[in-house]
Amino acid sequence: MSNLERTLSIIKPDAVSRSLDNEIKEIFKSRGFLIIKEKKIQIEKPEAEKFYKVHETKPFYDDLCTYLSSGPIVVMVLEKENAVLDNRELMGATNPKDAAAGTIRKKYGISIDKNSVHGSDSIENAKIEIDFFFKD
Ligand code: UDP
Ligand code: MG
Numbered sequence: 103m104s105n106l107e108r109t110l111s112i113i114k115p116d117a118v119s120r121s122l123d124n125e126i127k128e129i130f131k132s133r134g135f136l137i138i139k140e141k142k143i144q145i146e147k148p149e150a151e152k153f154y155k156v157h158e159t160k161p162f163y164d165d166l167c168t169y170l171s172s173g174p175i176v177v178m179v180l181e182k183e184n185a186v187l188d189n190r191e192l193m194g195a196t197n198p199k200d201a202a203a204g205t206i207r208k209k210y211g212i213s214i215d216k217n218s219v220h221g222s223d224s225i226e227n228a229k230i231e232i233d234f235f236f237k238d
Contacts, residue, residue, distance in 0.1 A: 107185040108138065110231035112220035115173035116212055118142070123176045126206060126219065130180060133192055139179040139236055147171040153234060162215065169215060177235045186228050189221040 111130070113123045127137065145153075150167040157163050180189060194205025198217055201208035211217040222228035 105183050106181065107183070107225060107228070108179050108181045108232060109185040109189050109222045109228040110220070110235065111178045111180050111189060111222075112170075113176040113178075114216070114218055114220060115169065115175060116216035117210055117218040118174045118176060120210075122210055122218070126210070127176075127178075129192070129206060130178075130189075133182075133188070135180040135182045135185065135189070137178050138181045140176060141235075142174055142176050144174045145171050153231070165215065179232055179236060186222055186225055190223065193219050193221050 113126050117123060117126060123142070127140075130137065147167055150170040151158070151163075154163065154166055154170070157166065160166075182188060192206060194201030194207035194211075196207075196217060197214040198207045198211025199214075201211065206219050207217045210219075222231050
């Protein structure tokens, strides 16, 4: 039974600014993720606000959008069996302090906001987020 999925991954400004993007990409590849599409971009704050709209009522929303638009990011479409959940597992908990050993956020995350990577949380949101960055 094949369960090939695609998910959206973002290497966030804190990681790109420390030149960790290649190292993080190698981790994805070594765990069996295929990088189908990728681009290094910097987005404007209104675009970040659109991307994180689901969080618009949260107290951290404004800072989050300022942060995501503060510097270059690497946006990728990752493909693999069970890509959505496997990526969430590889990323680790939102707060790097709570992230399990061996996860990307445990290894590279600085704080709950500067946690180095984003990953879609469901197949449905993966489709929406992939379209957001890669719709031609
Ligand atoms: N975030 C934050 N403060 C919080 C919770 C979240 O700054 O108290 C940021 C953090 O960068 C996180 C993003 O908002 O990655 C989106 O939050 P979500 O709960 O969706 O976490 P994720 O899905 O990224 O683990
Ligand atoms: Mg989320």
